[in-house]
Amino acid sequence: MKQTIQLRLGQQLTMTPQLQQAIKLLQLSTLDLQREIQEALESNMMLETDEDAEVSADAAERDELRRKADAQVDAEVNAEQSAMPDDLPLDSNWSDTYDSYMPSTAHGADNSADFDLFAQQSRPQTLHDHLDWQLNLCHLSSRDRAIAEAIIDAIDANGYLRLDVTELPDILGDSTLDLEEVEAVLHRVQSFDPTGIGARDPRECLLLQLRQLPPDQPFRDLAIRICDKHFPALSRNDLDDLRRHTKMDDEALREALLLIRSMHPRPGSLVADARPEYVIPDVLVRKRNGIWQVELNPETTPKLKVNESYAELIRRADQSPDNTSLKTHLQEARWFIKSLASRNDTVLRVAAKIVELQQDFFEHGEEAMRPLVLRDVADSLELHESTVSRVTTQKYMHTPRGTLEFKYFFSSHVSTASGGECSSTAIRAVIRKLVAAETPNKPLSDNKIAGILSDQGINVARRTVAKYREAMGIPPSNERKRLA
Numbered sequence: 001m002k003q004t005i006q007l008r009l010g011q012q013l014t015m016t017p018q019l020q021q022a023i024k025l026l027q028l029s030t031l032d033l034q035r036e037i038q039e040a041l042e043s044n045m046m047l048e049t050d051e052d053a054e055v056s057a058d059a060a061e062r063d064e065l066r067r068k069a070d071a072q073v074d075a076e077v078n079a080e081q082s083a084m085p086d087d088l089p090l091d092s093n094w095s096d097t098y099d100s101y102m103p104s105t106a107h108g109a110d111n112s113a114d115f116d117l118f119a120q121q122s123r124p125q126t127l128h129d130h131l132d133w134q135l136n137l138c139h140l141s142s143r144d145r146a147i148a149e150a151i152i153d154a155i156d157a158n159g160y161l162r163l164d165v166t167e168l169p170d171i172l173g174d175s176t177l178d179l180e181e182v183e184a185v186l187h188r189v190q191s192f193d194p195t196g197i198g199a200r201d202p203r204e205c206l207l208l209q210l211r212q213l214p215p216d217q218p219f220r221d222l223a224i225r226i227c228d229k230h231f232p233a234l235s236r237n238d239l240d241d242l243r244r245h246t247k248m249d250d251e252a253l254r255e256a257l258l259l260i261r262s263m264h265p266r267p268g269s270l271v272a273d274a275r276p277e278y279v280i281p282d283v284l285v286r287k288r289n290g291i292w293q294v295e296l297n298p299e300t301t302p303k304l305k306v307n308e309s310y311a312e313l314i315r316r317a318d319q320s321p322d323n324t325s326l327k328t329h330l331q332e333a334r335w336f337i338k339s340l341a342s343r344n345d346t347v348l349r350v351a352a353k354i355v356e357l358q359q360d361f362f363e364h365g366e367e368a369m370r371p372l373v374l375r376d377v378a379d380s381l382e383l384h385e386s387t388v389s390r391v392t393t394q395k396y397m398h399t400p401r402g403t404l405e406f407k408y409f410f411s412s413h414v415s416t417a418s419g420g421e422c423s424s425t426a427i428r429a430v431i432r433k434l435v436a437a438e439t440p441n442k443p444l445s446d447n448k449i450a451g452i453l454s455d456q457g458i459n460v461a462r463r464t465v466a467k468y469r470e471a472m473g474i475p476p477s478n479e480r481k482r483l484a
Contacts, residue, residue, distance in 0.1 A: 022339040026346060026387070029394035030280040030300045037302060037340070046310055046326075046333035050303040127159065127271045128152060134192045140185075146172055147185040151198065159197045159268025160205070161186075196267040203231045209263040222248065222256040234260070237479045254482075281398035283351040285362070292362055294352045297398070301344055304337050306330065346383075350391045351406070353377050358409050362399065366429035371413030371421045414464075416457045427458060428468050435474055440482035 028036060041047050131152045140148060150171055154163035165186060169177040190198040195212050199205035206227045213220050226234055226246065233241040234257075243253060264270060284295050314326045354377065360368035374392070378385045392406035413421040431449060438444045444452075446465045453460050469476075 018335050018339065021335060022342050023390070025339050025343045027390040027393060030282055030297075030396070032394075033343075034300065037304070040336055041304075044329050044333050044336070046306050046329045047304055047336065048307045050305055125271070127155065127157060127268045130271045131155070131189070131192055131197070135189075138188070140188075143174075144181075144185050144188075147177070147182055148189055151186055151189050155198060155268070157268050157272065158266040159194065159199070161198050161200050194264070194267040194270045196264065199267075202235075202265055203227055205265060205267065206260060206263050209267070210260070217259075219252065219256045219259050222246070222252060223259045226256055227260065237481055239481060257482075279396050279403055281396045281403050282347055283395075283397045285351075285355055285397050285399040287362075287400070292355050292359060294348065294355050294397075296344055296348055301340070304333075304340065306333050306337070346387070347391055347395060349381055350377060350383075350388060351395075351397055353380055354397075354406065354409050361409070362401065365401070367426050367433075369409070369411065369423040369425040369429070371423045372410050374410060414458060414460055416459065422458050424468070427453070427460065428472055430456075430458075431465065431468055432472060432474070435469075435480070438480075440480075443477040443480040445477045 025033065025036065041049070132149075135145070135148055135152065138148075147168060150168055151161065151163070151165075154161055156162050165182045166179065168182050169175055186198060190196075190208055192198070196205040196209040199208055207224065210220060210224050210227065226242065230242055230245055233245070239253070242248075243250070246253065248256070280300055281297050282300055284297055286293055286295075310326065311330060314330065315323055354372075355362065357372055357376065357380075358370060360370060374385050374388045377383075378388045381388075392410070395406045396403050397406065408425075411423045411425045413423055414427060416422050430453065434444060434449055434452060446462045446469065449469075450460055450462045450465045453465070466476075474480075
């Protein structure tokens with residue numbers, strides 16, 4: 001095959017390291033960005049924060065003034081007390097002449113044993129930890145303790161026992177265990193806190209909680225009878241069936257059902273000590289002089305600068321390894337500062353455009369939310385749609401109506417009778433408002449809600465109403481029915 005030289009003209013998209021860094025910073029959340037900035041400060045000697053420089057200078061000045069003041073006080077007060085006097089009055093105290101001496105608590109054996117430096121870093125308490133702690137307080141034989149430990153291990157996070165007690169002899173490898181002995185230990189575990197723990201189904205969970213109420217609790221016996229004998233009708237919220245079988249009047253039935261609903265169907269979730277996850281907003285939205293203004297959260301974007309002391313050490317003509325390293329760090333620091341400034345500018349522009357397009361929401365609430373897609377913001381700001389998608393991911397804004405994610409303001413639309421469009425968020429708000437104002441004994445069905453929306457000019461089908469209702473966690477009409 002003959003070799004030839006050919007000239008070919010083409011275009012190729014190449015991402016520079018600066019562009020890759022800018023895209024990476026743009027899609028980071030607030031917490032991830034703070035971690036990235038901290039890593040950059042630790043790895044790059046050229047980077048520093050303006051706040052640290054000011055604080056360090058102020059701290060050094062305060063320390064110098066404090067040392068001078070202490071030296072002056074020591075010279076004036078302790079000048080005559082440097083030596084022990086020969087004679088002291090009989091009624092004098094040691095503290096009148098000398099300062100009392102207190103040993104340092106940092107090295108004291110008594111205090112260091114009680115101080116836990118990592119107390120705030122310990123893992124949260126789980127449900128099994130809480131049950132094991134109560135089990136250790138019980139005086140049980142080794143045989144019963146083994147059964148109780150197997151039962152506790154089979155309890156899930158909601159507090160239900162996910163094990164057939166007839167399988168315990170095979171699990172423990174003890175064929176001499178009988179069912180009565182296992183049931184006795186199970187009843188002991190079910191007496192632990194929280195009430196209702198160790199139940200095998202929701203019916204038993206409610207019964208355990210109701211039976212631990214005081215005997216003089218009003219409507220306690222009626223509630224126990226409903227859960228024990230008529231639980232299928234209770235789970236269906238079939239009020240007519242309950243009224244027919246229990247022979248109760250409406251007042252007694254309503255009070256008994258209110259007592260049952262006050263019980264917790266998942267008692268295990270009461271013990272789960274999950275650490276709260278705080279949301280740090282990226283931008284702040286305020287209304288000043290009748291105008292909505294958007295600004296960056298100063299706590300999330302620290303001011304970075306190049307360390308001038310290290311920058312002055314760079315010599316242009318020097319090609320030594322140390323000088324080359326300084327040049328590399330200086331270039332990386334300037335890229336990082338520029339990429340961070342570009343990210344903040346893009347986030348602020350997108351947030352300001354969202355507030356501008358959704359101004360009716362900030363003025364009137366969810367029902368005034370307008371349909372919005374990423375392309376609308378991208379076209380207005382002359383950005384690519386993927387850039388807007390990166391900006392709106394895991395970014396939050398603090399508004400008078402709460403801390404909301406950028407994605408919250410983007411929603412699909414439904415056509416109206418007048419030829420316009422209505423946001424799905426606004427439709428959800430209308431459905432929530434209609435359900436809150438409905439009559440308890442005659443709740444609105446999905447067909448009825450769709451008819452009301454159609455009368456308001458919003459054309460939605462019944463299945464669309466059902467989809468929005470389920471997304472908001474609202475039960476169907478038969479489960480929302482209550483006695484008047």
